[in-house]
Amino acid sequence: MKYWLMKSEPDAFSIDDLERNGIEPWDGVRNYQARNFMRDGMKVGDKIFFYHSNCDVPGIVGIASVASLAYPDESQFNPKSKYYDEKATREEPRWVHVDVKFERKLKRTISLEELKNLDELADMALVRKGNRLSVMPVAKGDWDFILSLEKK
DNA sequence: GCCAACGTTGGC
DNA sequence: GCCAACGTTGGC
Numbered sequence: 121m122k123y124w125l126m127k128s129e130p131d132a133f134s135i136d137d138l139e140r141n142g143i144e145p146w147d148g149v150r151n152y153q154a155r156n157f158m159r160d161g162m163k164v165g166d167k168i169f170f171y172h173s174n175c176d177v178p179g180i181v182g183i184a185s186v187a188s189l190a191y192p193d194e195s196q197f198n199p200k201s202k203y204y205d206e207k208a209t210r211e212e213p214r215w216v217h218v219d220v221k222f223e224r225k226l227k228r229t230i231s232l233e234e235l236k237n238l239d240e241l242a243d244m245a246l247v248r249k250g251n252r253l254s255v256m257p258v259a260k261g262d263w264d265f266i267l268s269l270e271k272k
Numbered sequence: 273g274c275c276a277a278c279g280t281t282g283g284c
Numbered sequence: 285g286c287c288a289a290c291g292t293t294g295g296c
Contacts, residue, residue, distance in 0.1 A: 178295070
């Protein structure tokens with residue numbers, strides 16, 4: 121099993137929205153590296169840290185899991201969608217995504233600020249300067265360590 | 273709202 | 285294939 125972190129702006133789609141919907145396609149990813157992680161890396165059952173970005177307290181707020189393999193993102197075909205991509209065709213889709221399933225909320229937000237101040241996580245991609253990836257792998261050791269922070 | 277750090281695009 | 289211009293992300 122692999123571990124991941126996925127960012128979402130809570131104004132657009134929050135952990136509460138995912139809890140309400142249960143399962144949701146993770147649409148709107150328009151970055152090749154992030155797409156490739158979903159397409160080539162994710163398997164059903166993989167665990168995901170749900171991360172809130174661009175908000176008062178950016179950080180990890182919950183846990184989700186991968187509920188499908190990658191398949192074409194419908195929004196790329198819809199001219200009315202803000203994620204529309206005129207170069208994408210049904211024969212050759214450019215963007216794919218997975219379905220994501222709600223697991224649980226964390227008891228508290230583990231903030232980016234907190235994560236940045238931990239020597240144990242110095243190598244984690246999330247806390248590296250200038251990192252803008254919205255989908256990234258998380259090392260098992262980092263996953264376990266971050267979860268151990270929840271109770272503190 | 274600002275701006276640093278990227279990623280993408282397109283002219284050459 | 286280079287690189288300047290432009291667009292986006294996301295913390296602050």
